[in-house]
Amino acid sequence: MARIVISEFMDERAVGQLSSLHEVLYEPKLVDDPARLLDAAAACDALIVRNRTQVRGELVAALGRCRVLGRLGVGLDNIDVGACEARGMQVIPATGANALSVAEYVIAASMLLLRGAFASTASMAQGGWPRTALGNGRETAGKTLGIIGFGSIGRTVARLARGLGMEVIAFDAVMDAGDAAFSTAGAAFAGLDELVRRSDVVTLHVPLVDSTRGLFNAPRIAAMKKGAVLINTSRGHIVDAMAVAAALKSGALGGAAIDVFDVEPLPASPVFEDCPNLVLTPHVSGVTAESNERVSFLIANKVLEALR
Ligand SMILES: NC(=O)c1ccc[n+]([C@@H]2O[C@H](COP(=O)([O-])OP(=O)(O)OC[C@H]3O[C@@H](n4cnc5c(N)ncnc54)[C@H](O)[C@@H]3O)[C@@H](O)[C@H]2O)c1
Numbered sequence: 001m002a003r004i005v006i007s008e009f010m011d012e013r014a015v016g017q018l019s020s021l022h023e024v025l026y027e028p029k030l031v032d033d034p035a036r037l038l039d040a041a042a043a044c045d046a047l048i049v050r051n052r053t054q055v056r057g058e059l060v061a062a063l064g065r066c067r068v069l070g071r072l073g074v075g076l077d078n079i080d081v082g083a084c085e086a087r088g089m090q091v092i093p094a095t096g097a098n099a100l101s102v103a104e105y106v107i108a109a110s111m112l113l114l115r116g117a118f119a120s121t122a123s124m125a126q127g128g129w130p131r132t133a134l135g136n137g138r139e140t141a142g143k144t145l146g147i148i149g150f151g152s153i154g155r156t157v158a159r160l161a162r163g164l165g166m167e168v169i170a171f172d173a174v175m176d177a178g179d180a181a182f183s184t185a186g187a188a189f190a191g192l193d194e195l196v197r198r199s200d201v202v203t204l205h206v207p208l209v210d211s212t213r214g215l216f217n218a219p220r221i222a223a224m225k226k227g228a229v230l231i232n233t234s235r236g237h238i239v240d241a242m243a244v245a246a247a248l249k250s251g252a253l254g255g256a257a258i259d260v261f262d263v264e265p266l267p268a269s270p271v272f273e274d275c276p277n278l279v280l281t282p283h284v285s286g287v288t289a290e291s292n293e294r295v296s297f298l299i300a301n302k303v304l305e306a307l308r
Helices: 012-019 034-042 057-062 081-086 099-115 121-125 152-163 180-184 192-198 218-222 241-250 289-307
Strands: 003-006 023-026 046-049 068-071 090-093 144-148 167-171 187-189 201-204 228-232 253-258 278-280
Touching: 003 012, 012 023, 012 289, 034 057, 046 289, 068 289, 081 090, 090 289, 099 152, 099 201, 099 228, 099 253, 099 278, 099 289, 144 152, 144 192, 152 167, 167 192, 180 187, 218 241, 241 253, 241 278
Parallel strands: 003 023, 003 046, 046 068, 068 090, 144 167, 144 201, 167 187, 201 228, 228 253, 253 278
Antiparallel strands: none
C-alpha cells in the first residue's frame, strides 16, 4: 500500500477511489501550512497538487521517496518539472480535462463584452432606463476571433466559436501554417502580428514560459484593433493587466476579461475600479463542477496506474 498526499481540493469521490487502495492524506488546506506539507511530502509515494502548491526547491528535496506527481489542472508553471524528473518522479498534468470549461468561459466573455448590455441592473433598480447607452452593442457572429496557442483549449474555443458564426484565426509558436489541426477546427493560420491587428476578440491559451512572459505588453495591446476585446485565461505575467486597464480607460480596448494574475489572490487594485467593460474573475475559468470531476478522476486513475 502506497502513501498519497493531496495538498489542495480534489473531487471527494476521486479521493475515495484512491483511499480504497492506498493510504491517503487529503487536506485541501495543506498548501497553506508549508512545515506540515514538507513533513507529509517526505513520507509520500505520490503527491497530488492543484496550482497553488509550489513544487520546487525545498519541497522537491523533501520528496525523497515520491514516484509520481499528479497536477489537478494543466499549467506546470508551479512545478520545477526538470528537478522532479531528475529525482525519478513522473509528472502528470490533467491535459484536456478542463478545456471545455475554459472554452465556454471565453465564448461567454466574448458575447458579454462585445454586446456590452448586461451591466444595467444597479441603474435600473434605481429607476434608470439606459436603453440608448446600451443599444450600440455588437453581435458575435461575423466577428474575427484570434486564438493564440492552438493546443487543447485553443482548439475547443475554435470549435465553439465556429458554431456561433465567428471567423477564427489562430497562431501557435510550434505549429506551421499547414498543420491540419487548424483546418480541422475551422480556423485559418495567421502570424502573431496579423492576428493582433485583425481580431475583434483576442484570446490567449499558451503556457507561461520564457517566450510568453510579457507577450501582451503595452505595445502589443496598442497594436490591437480599436475597440477589440482581450481575454486572458492562460496565466498572469503573460498580459500586462495595468496596460489593459489604461487601454480600457482610453477607449483603445473595447472590453477585457482577466481570470489569471501576476499575484494570486489579486491584492486590492484601485486601478481596475473605473475600467469600463472589464470582467475580473478569480482563476475559475477552468473550474466547474464537471471539470473538477473529470480532472480529479483522470489524475486519480493515472496516479493509480503509475503506482501499480
Ligand atoms: N485559468 C484556468 O483555469 C486555466 C485552466 C486550464 C489551463 N490554463 C492555462 O492555459 C494554458 C493552455 O492550456 P492547454 O490545455 O490548451 O495547453 P496545451 O499544452 O494543450 O496548448 C498550449 C499551446 O500553446 C502553444 N505555445 C507555446 N508557446 C507559445 C508561444 N510563445 N506562442 C504561441 N503558442 C505557444 C503550444 O505549442 C501549445 O499548442 C495552460 O498552460 C495553463 O496555463 C488556465
